[in-house]
Amino acid sequence: MHKLFSTCLLLLVIAPAYAGEETKDAKDYVVVIDTQSRYIFKARPTTVLPTKNPKTGKETITRAAYCAQCPGCDRWKDVPLDASPETNPKAFTCPKHGLMTTYGEIPKDLKYIEDLQKKLNKD
Numbered sequence: 001m002h003k004l005f006s007t008c009l010l011l012l013v014i015a016p017a018y019a020g021e022e023t024k025d026a027k028d029y030v031v032v033i034d035t036q037s038r039y040i041f042k043a044r045p046t047t048v049l050p051t052k053n054p055k056t057g058k059e060t061i062t063r064a065a066y067c068a069q070c071p072g073c074d075r076w077k078d079v080p081l082d083a084s085p086e087t088n089p090k091a092f093t094c095p096k097h098g099l100m101t102t103y104g105e106i107p108k109d110l111k112y113i114e115d116l117q118k119k120l121n122k123d
Contacts, residue, residue, distance in 0.1 A: 085101075
């Protein structure tokens with residue numbers, strides 16, 4: 001019992017420090033993807049999608065879903081804006097592995113798309 005308690009306590013201390021894995025409860029941003037370049041960004045939940053890619057000016061930034069089983073470079077995929085996992089589960093299905101989620105691993109330094117848009121509009 002003592003070992004189990006120690007392990008749980010250790011996980012509670014270490015888990016928040018690991019920034020590579022997002023949780024279902026992360027509500028301060030959503031992950032979006034550029035449908036042409038396949039780059040991912042963070043967006044504030046109030047962002048109207050699709051939105052413009054700051055470099056191309058085209059509206060290619062849209063919602064993304066995550067497949068944990070795909071190779072690291074292709075885990076995030078675009079999904080229809082009007083779909084939800086509950087109402088349209090097929091839209092949230094990886095063609096190779098099955099169900100995708102709206103949360104998953106992201107780089108620590110992932111930028112907000114709105115900040116990049118503002119920065120490029122100033123230049």
